[in-house]
Amino acid sequence: MRTLYWMTHDLRLADNPALRLAAQSSELAIVTVVNPDWFTEGRYGLAPMGERRWQFLQQSLADLSDSLARRGHVLHLFKGDPVTVLAELIEQGQFQRVVTSRQFGSDEAAQIAVLDRRLPDVTFSAIDTYTLFNLSGLPMPVSDIPETYSRFRRKAEKMTVEEPRGMPARLPAAIEFDRACTVLGAQNTDPDRSQRLVGGETAARAHAESYFSGELPLSYKLVRNELDGWDNSSKFSAWLNSGCLSVRRLVDLLSEYEQRWERNDSTYWLYIELLWREYFQWLALKIGKKLFLKNGNKAAQVSGRFDEGAFSAWCGGETRYPLVNACMKQLSATGYLSNRGRQIAASCLINELEGDWRYGAAWFERQLIDYDVAANWGNWQYLAGVGADPRGGRHFNLAKQTEIYDADGRYRSRWLD
Numbered sequence: 256m257r258t259l260y261w262m263t264h265d266l267r268l269a270d271n272p273a274l275r276l277a278a279q280s281s282e283l284a285i286v287t288v289v290n291p292d293w294f295t296e297g298r299y300g301l302a303p304m305g306e307r308r309w310q311f312l313q314q315s316l317a318d319l320s321d322s323l324a325r326r327g328h329v330l331h332l333f334k335g336d337p338v339t340v341l342a343e344l345i346e347q348g349q350f351q352r353v354v355t356s357r358q359f360g361s362d363e364a365a366q367i368a369v370l371d372r373r374l375p376d377v378t379f380s381a382i383d384t385y386t387l388f389n390l391s392g393l394p395m396p397v398s399d400i401p402e403t404y405s406r407f408r409r410k411a412e413k414m415t416v417e418e419p420r421g422m423p424a425r426l427p428a429a430i431e432f433d434r435a436c437t438v439l440g441a442q443n444t445d446p447d448r449s450q451r452l453v454g455g456e457t458a459a460r461a462h463a464e465s466y467f468s469g470e471l472p473l474s475y476k477l478v479r480n481e482l483d484g485w486d487n488s489s490k491f492s493a494w495l496n497s498g499c500l501s502v503r504r505l506v507d508l509l510s511e512y513e514q515r516w517e518r519n520d521s522t523y524w525l526y527i528e529l530l531w532r533e534y535f536q537w538l539a540l541k542i543g544k545k546l547f548l549k550n551g552n553k554a555a556q557v558s559g560r561f562d563e564g565a566f567s568a569w570c571g572g573e574t575r576y577p578l579v580n581a582c583m584k585q586l587s588a589t590g591y592l593s594n595r596g597r598q599i600a601a602s603c604l605i606n607e608l609e610g611d612w613r614y615g616a617a618w619f620e621r622q623l624i625d626y627d628v629a630a631n632w633g634n635w636q637y638l639a640g641v642g643a644d645p646r647g648g649r650h651f652n653l654a655k656q657t658e659i660y661d662a663d664g665r666y667r668s669r670w671l672d
């Protein structure tokens with residue numbers, strides 16, 4: 256069988272069920288597509304792919320390309336609209352099967368559906384490589400994913416996560432194309448080198464080894480709310496969301512760690528946070544395009560509106576709120592912001608500036624190295640009171656947040672001076 260494996264947010268060889276399936280072929284082409292829309296102004300006047308996320312993605316692709324080359328394979332990179340590019344490749348290359356990973360964003364999932372309809376003789380398999388559970392192994396059918404996280408968590412916590420597996424022992428013969436582009440590596444130009452967010456499965460593995468080699472997981476819950484500091488949260492998000500690290504592998508490392516060191520509230524809480532990630536994925540799959548609607552799933556109207564001046568002041572860290580400004584400067588400078596910082600910045604746009612939350616979500620999409628469609632838009636909806644929050648939105652008191660999380664002003668002076 257001739258198989259085309261379309262790689263998206265599954266940029267790894269280890270514990271990759273899509274690659275394992277694709278490897279069961281006589282000939283295989285491994286392809287990824289860079290969509291020019293990523294770099295074109297979209298609905299909110301912003302191009303979705305910012306510089307830092309693009310750099311991380313290029314690093315991830317370069318690392319993957321090297322690993323495949325060592326196994327006699329090529330990562331073929333194409334530029335263009337994925338549906339057009341892939342339809343052409345599949346027809347010209349007479350592929351019988353296309354393997355890819357399940358997509359949780361409605362636009363991305365639609366691309367696979369369009370290809371499937373357009374090419375009825377080709378078998379399409381969208382595999383779960385991105386989540387802890389498979390669609391068929393969820394604690395409830397997708398249509399019954401609850402409206403609140405706690406109900407999902409109560410059931411999901413009792414489920415067993417499938418063990419991760421290694422990479423396929425061998426890959427089938429490689430199919431060549433002559434017009435693919437070369438994968439270019441990107442240098443780490445991060446001004447804050449301490450963040451160490453470098454794309455690729457190799458860097459992900461090194462980070463996991465380092466994180467689980469000491470006591471950090473034992474105090475995770477005590478420090479995860481801090482505004483800054485590499486060690487204060489796990490920093491796995493960018494590697495998880497590009498697929499450089501499998502979330503099942505991460506959970507496996509966590510349980511090994513608990514056996515070797517200790518299981519405590521903090522190690523348990525890391526798993527609970529991964530269940531948040533999991534919840535947002537399946538919720539996104541359930542609600543589809545509603546993830547991007549101003550009123551979300553709710554009948555009630557939310558009032559935020561777009562004001563160009565206020566929005567650009569927020570983006571640039573030039574508001575009347577120094578703590579928010581520090582967060583926004585950190586985000587622009589590094590492509591990362593702590594969960595606390597994201598909540599504070601989002602709450603300010605929604606409540607103090609009375610902005611339309613979707614513009615904020617679009618700005619985060621552009622800026623965050625760890626951008627994930629379901630987690631980003633889902634968290635924004637939650638804070639705006641149109642998502643999975645039974646309390647109907649969150650308003651963070653900025654003076655109080657400053658007092659609790661930056662009483663000595665160290666965070667503000669770090670990012671504002």
Ligand SMILES: Cc1cc2nc3c(=O)[nH]c(=O)nc-3n(C[C@H](O)[C@H](O)[C@H](O)COP(=O)(O)OP(=O)(O)OC[C@H]3O[C@@H](n4cnc5c(N)ncnc54)[C@H](O)[C@@H]3O)c2cc1C
Nearest residue numbers: 488489490491492528529532594597625626627630631634
């Ligand atoms: C407005 C807003 C936007 C966000 N956008 C994103 C996004 O685009 N991508 C993203 O991965 N996370 C997003 N988050 C969630 C969270 O802020 C990040 O996952 C976390 O800060 C990443 O750092 P970490 O890996 O050190 O997290 P840790 O605290 O170490 O958490 C471990 C893992 O749990 C998951 N996780 C933790 N908190 C959440 C959460 N609230 N929702 C979903 N998953 C979570 C992540 O996969 C994370 O890597 C957003 C939160 C807010 C409030």
